[in-house]
Amino acid sequence: MALELKMPALSPTMEEGTLAKWLVKEGDTVSAGDILAEIETDKATMEFEAVDEGTIGRIIVPEGTENVKVGEVIATMAGDDADQTDAEPPAESAPAKADASPAAASKGDAAQPAAVAKPSRDPDLPEGTTTTTVTVREALRDAMAEEMRRDDRVFVMGEEVAQYQGAYKVTQGLLDEFGPKRVIDTPITEYGFAGIGSGAAMGGLRPIVEFMTFNFAMQAIDHIINSAAKTNYMSGGQMRCPVVFRGPNGAASRVGAQHSQNFGPWYASVPGLIVIAPYDAADAKGLLKAAIRSEDPVVFLENELVYGRSFEVPDLDDHVLPIGKARIVREGKDVTIVSYSIGVGLSLEAAETLASEGIDAEVIDLRTLRPLDRETVLTSLAKTNRLIIAEEGWPTCSIASEVMAICMEDGFDHLDAPVLRVCDEDVPLPYAANLEKLALIDAPRIVEAARKVCYRG
């Protein structure tokens, strides 16, 4: 009987990839372990191996095909003792059209909800500025490369940042351009290299310390807080620590509780730190450049699920954005949705649904979590009189809690309904697909909260 060979996933977050090369042809006999094909994504390359013995039937997806969906049948294989004709593909499994997967939209992952209302940008772009579509991953890399060209004190260090080209390919190409002195592979030793990075900053350099994920930075949190954040104050302004700690933060996909946590509220509670958590590529680039230039220590929280998403980035020689300023990504008059990082995409998606129900939602991307832009939040509240916060993270002692406190303290007179928060469930993140989905924030939950504060539905 015929076996279907399906497009494999290289990682839990991969949804599509390029079938770079077939290493077998139709009619070849293969054994388990033989390499059949090479698969590529923007993150990595992988060899696809046979798991059974047999004969290659038909190659359905030719090499060089891009955007092949995970799970799509790419070839058929006859079992060892099967008739060759068995390997003919069933007619209905003909190559699927490479259109955007509608199934992905509900997850809010690959979906890129377009903001209907024109987003407000800062600072004003010169008339006629063109834009280029780039992924968040590329935008981050470009920010680092530009700053490294501009200032030779800037260097990047972390696990697999150099020869491997970055565990999530964010530092891709930097070693080639800047060499091993400025792109430093470290051993797996977070406490140690966070300290070395902080010390180098105290000694006058501009280190970018990459954590493979912020989950591992818990081993290093002593240096982030006790060494980097407090030194300027403790020295009476004498000794600075201009270091950037960056890496993916928050839930990834199916990696379980120890690898899925949003540390935004932790770091945002510490005086002496700047905490940035951008959503789109333009903000990622402009704010990372600002972070590298800052004289203060910065915790720069990225999101693995957003790395591969594409956005328009203005074609400017030096696209630097202000730290500490939120951005209204969608204007509206009925209810304010405050969010940051991956929650912004979900909020925009929710806003579209709400619009179809006649609720005009304003979506604010905080972008910087410390210092928090109270003014933008309160101004929007004064306009809409209703506010909810959407945060991919636990609800207790969260950024959502903080925004609620701000609304109570300084926006009480403008409130027409209690402020609500939409957060992850208050549990360690489970592995099982269904439970994980239940635990994480999604657009329907944001829609529901918005309806509630609008006294609708």
Add this chain to the structure above:
Amino acid sequence: MAKPAVGGKAPKPATVPSDAKLATPKHNREEAEFVLHSLQDEHEKSLRYKATDEELLNMYEQMLLIRRFEERAGQLYGLGLIGGFCHLYIGQEAVAVGLQSALTEGLDSVITGYRDHGHMLAYGIDPNVIMAELTGREAGISKGKGGSMHMFSTEHRFYGGHGIVGAQVALGGGLALAHQYRGDGGLCLAYFGDGAANQGQVYETMNMASLWKLPMVFAIENNQYAMGTSTARSSAETEFYRRGTAFRVPGMDVNGMDVLEVRQAAEVAFAHVRAGKGPVLMELNTYRYRGHSMSDPAKYRTREEVQDQREHNDPIERAKKELLERGVSEDALKDTDKRIRTTVSASADFAENSPEPPPSDLYTDVLVESY
């Protein structure tokens, strides 16, 4: 070698490699042993620095300044003028003075833990601003916002003053990286205690420092007690100079109660580091006369043990005796003592009479920039 034989520490053998070790079936054993012990061998060939009278007198003065300053700090603490934690350096003076005297001023960087007053004084930093920091005054070196454990002087390339045990070692690795990155020929001297020597990040740093050949000196001030726990009760390997072996960091076993031996060992270690050969680990064996901090029950060691060290091993008395033997007059030393007492009294008056920081200082220096 004169070393304090206390805290359960056994006397060390004069030479380390033995035939039994060489006979073990390990390739390159001989080569490895040579690399790791070469500095100790060199140190043992010539234990003491050949100081001129003037150099020795200078070291004596610095040690005496630290001793008198710390005694005074202890008094001010007792009067309630100094708050919180206050860790005195009394007994350990030869370590900071011996090591600092071998540094290149304005180039090399230094970092230490919370027992930091002595290192700052050895650097020539004004006693007034140190004492004023202890009393939490605006004129203090950290504007009164740091306190005893958090003092810095970037002007002198003294990077603190860190309150978390062992953190200064990783930070020191970063300072060393900055020297290497700039190619300025400087080194970082990172001090830590026998207690900090059991922190994991010390070894994370040692690994990277050796891997990347960072210009760094790991200086363990073994004062025999981590707070109240003797090295024998806390450390599986109490010969701390061996702790770098796993990372191929050569170790040196130094009598930290003799300023000239410390200085000579520093000459050997710093030359190795400056030659680009990577870090060195120095164990400076010393003794703290006072408690770990001002609030110390003194129940973990006998009064006799402390007294024995003071009487037979005091670094200042040793230097004084040598100066007298060299023909420096008793009167000259008395004058020095008097001058130092005056300086210390002045610093105490300054610290007591300076104003506290204004309330508005509460909100300054949290961040460098405005956002």
